[in-house]
Amino acid sequence: MELQKETLSRRSLLIGAAAGGACMITPGLVHAQAAATAPALAAGDVVLFQGDSITDAGRNKDAADANNPGALAGGYAMMIASRLLGVHSGLRLQCYNRGISGNKVPDLDARWQADTIALKPRVLSILIGVNDMWHKLSGKYDGTVDQYEKGFAALLAKTVQAVPGVTLVICEPFVLRCGAVNETWFPEFDQRREAAKRVAELAGAIWVPFQSMFDAAITADTPPEYWAGDGVHPTMAGHALMAKTWLDTTGLG
C-alpha cells in the first residue's frame, strides 16, 4: 500500500497549499470550510462557467451543446470540466462555458436569463471584475466599486431565487503586475477584490482565491509573465493552476 500512502501524503500537502496552508495551523477552519465547499454532484447535473475573456478563452460560440470541447475552449473552464467528467465519469455531467470576452457585471446581467438561469446549473462558477476596472482605466466605462458590488450582489440574489439549490462558486478577480497592469490599477482593483469577496460571503458562495494563489506562485523562475503575459489573461500554466485551485477549493475533483 506504499503507493497509496505516498500519493495521499502528497495530495494532502497540495490541499494544504491550496487552502493557504490553513489546514496545517487551524484544522477547525478547514473542517468548517469542508461543509460549505463540497456539494455532492448527482446524475445529469449542469456545471456552468460564466465570466469574461478569461473564461471565454476563444470558445466556439456556435456550439451550444454540453461537453463540447470547442465550446469549452482551452482555459480553466475546459480543464475543470474535463477533470469533473473524468472523476465523476458515471454521472453524465453537463458542462458549459458561457464566458464572453470583454464582459463586466452589467453585461452578465443583460444576458443572465438566457445564458445562466435557463441552463439550471447545479454548480455555477463566476469570474467577473477585471473589465469593470480595465474599461474604466481606458475611459470606456465609469462604474464605481460600489456599483460593481451592488450589481454583482443583485445578480447572485436573482440567481439563487431562480435556480433553487444552485451552488455558487465565486472566483476572485485577479491581475499580475506585468504587461497592461501598472500602478494606476491600485488601490481600486484591491477594493474590487474585497467587494467580490463580500458579495460571495453574503451569498454563501464558495470563494476561490485566485489573487493570493497567483501571488504565492510568483518566484524568480516563474515570474508574473509565466502566469499571465499581459497581466490579465493567463497562460496555459496560469489556467492550469487556476483549475487545480478551483478543484481543490470546491472539493469536486
Place this chain on the structure above:
Amino acid sequence: MELQKETLSRRSLLIGAAAGGACMITPGLVHAQAAATAPALAAGDVVLFQGDSITDAGRNKDAADANNPGALAGGYAMMIASRLLGVHSGLRLQCYNRGISGNKVPDLDARWQADTIALKPRVLSILIGVNDMWHKLSGKYDGTVDQYEKGFAALLAKTVQAVPGVTLVICEPFVLRCGAVNETWFPEFDQRREAAKRVAELAGAIWVPFQSMFDAAITADTPPEYWAGDGVHPTMAGHALMAKTWLDTTGLG
C-alpha cells in the same frame, strides 16, 4: 482534518478503481507497481504525447512551442498536460502533443527522430495501434500482428537508447463496440492489444489499461457511444476518463 480524510479516502478508492481494484486484493502487487509507475518530475522536464488521431485531437500543427493550448488540442493529452502543469506548477514543465491522425507504428518510426528523440522527453506517452488494424480492414495496409509487435518493440528500444532516463508510458489501444467497430475487428484487435502489453512489459514501461477502463465504464446510462461515437474516437467524456486513468496509473497528477 475531516476534509482531508474524506478527500483522501475517496482518492484511495479511485486509485483502487484505476488499478482494477488490485490494491484491495493484493497490496504487494500495487507496491511493486509503485516503483515503476511514479517517476519524479524535475524542473524543465519534457512530457510528450505521441500517437494517432486520438492523441492529435485536431491540434494546431503550426504551433511547435511547449504548453501551447492549440497545439495540445482538446483531447486527453491536453487534459493530462493541464493537470500536470497545475499540480507541478513550480517546475516549468514543457508539454508537447505530437500525435498525427492516421498514424500507425511505421509512421511513428519514420518521424521518430525529429518528433520524439529530438525533444528529449522525460516522460513519453504513446498510444498507437488502432490504425494498424483499421487500415488493414479497409484494405489500405497489410501489416500483421507480429509486424506490429516487432515494429513497436524496435521503436521503444531505439528510444530508450537515444533518450537515457526516459520514462515510457504505453497506452493500451482500445475500441468500443459501436460505430465503425464490428465483429470483423476480432479476435485480431485483441491480439494486437496483447502484443502492445508484451512490448510495454519488455521495455519496462508503465501500462495504462484503456480497454479494460472503457469496458468497465460501459453501463446502460453510459453506453459505448457515450465514450466514443464511432467506436474509435473518444468523446470529451471518453478523453476525460482516459486522462484521469493515465494520471492515476502513472501517479503523476
